[in-house]
Amino acid sequence: MSEVVILSQEEVKSCLSISDAIKAVTEAHKAFTKGRVELPPVVHLNVEKYRGEVDIKSGFVEDFGLIGTKIASGFYDNPKLGLPSGIAVIILMDLKTSIPLAIMDGTYITAIRTGAAGAVAASVLARKDSKRVGVIGAGTQARMQVLALKELFSLEQVKVYNIRETGSKKYASEMSQRLGIEVKAVSSAKEAVSDVDIVVTVTPSKKTLIMNEWIQEGVHINAIGADAPGKQELDPTIMKRAKIVVDSLKQCREIGEIQHALSQGLIKESDVHAEIGEILIGKKRGRTTEKEITLFDSTGMAVQDIAASNVVYQLAKKRGMGHLVKLL
Structure with a gap:
């Protein structure tokens, strides 16, 4: 049976610092340039009735042996309801077998890896x-x-x-x-x-x-x-x-x-x-x-999400964090 670890936003935050995200994003872009990453086109969905949009970004990274998919949304009236405008979920799967490994909050990962990407670019530009x-x-x-x-x-x-x-x-x-x-x-x-x-x-x-x-x-x-x-x-x-x-x-x-x-x-x-x-x-x-x-x-890019969520997944496993669920 396959067990999937589910990680909350607080657990994700405890496993991913800004400096770690900068390192992860740097490695992600290097792997992408070296042709060790496969990324299909981004799927974009407009939800105009509710002032929202949804992006689905997916791919695999050979360096990490992982497939990753993120469903991320921006619903710009959410703050009026006491909700964040940006919400995301990330799923990690084993590259060789497609067995699900982790489901985690992607909201914080999206925020920190995007910030990290800007810093990485600025470091050379x-x-x-x-x-x-x-x-x-x-x-x-x-x-x-x-x-x-x-x-x-x-x-x-x-x-x-x-x-x-x-x-x-x-x-x-x-x-x-x-x-x-x-x-x-x-x-x-x-x-x-x-x-x-x-x-x-x-x-x-x-x-x-x-x-x-x-x-x-x-x-x-x-x-x-x-x-x-x-x-x-x-x-x-x-x-x-x-x-x-x-x-x-x-x-x-x-x-x-x-x-x-x-x-x-x-x-x-x-x-x-x-x-x-x-x-x-x-x-x-x-x-x-x-x-x-x-x-x-x-x-x-999905490769940024996969790299950052891999840092979280590996550290969470080491610490015994998260909630295990038998999915299959």
Whole structure:
């Protein structure tokens, strides 16, 4: 009989630190670039009646001997009901037999691995002395991105803009305490991205939020929000000025930030400098000058989820954590 371990969000949190997530995501992208990962297209489901969307991301990673599937949703009226807007579940199966091994909360894993992905990209694309961050959006991922960046950079200031001012102020109050640095709520997106080293966009927007003329030389942009057809946060003409790096070109050209610049003919696929894994294994270079604008288009990949959930699964087994269920 096969026993499956079920892990709650609190158990998952106790098994996965930000630093561990950064290591896991780094290894995930390296495995992807080396061809040791199989990922089918993302399944996207709009639930417009309830202001929601569901993504199903799946794949296998030979390095871990695992098949992983994540069902993740974003239902944007949930906070009014006292529920999180983002909810996810991850299932791990043995690669050789397909026997189910674990079912765990994927909400925290999604948040932390996405934050980790931004930090991994910034580690090779942002200026090494980056100290100031401008954030567009004030939700969970706006927090995770900056917490992960703080692991790798000596941050001194964060500016945040959110369409709802109360969200910006709450973010500033909370994050200044968590980070121990100045976190300032500002009144416009332009102010948030002015005079910073790293720009982070983390919204579900379907229209331009950041204009080309606001982006200064030497800035690195982590474009996190666009992960479905039609989503957009950046002026597409920014792509003409930037060194573009993606998590997966196959995904990003369909659902990432670059979809708009490609469809408008502003760039070609050949203008994309690299997938992040190519830089991590030394096949291509990251930032090469202080003045170049760099951009990471992050759509989120199943390989990241599998790598992070593998860390959780292995540590939970070692600690004897979770609830065992005989499924077969």
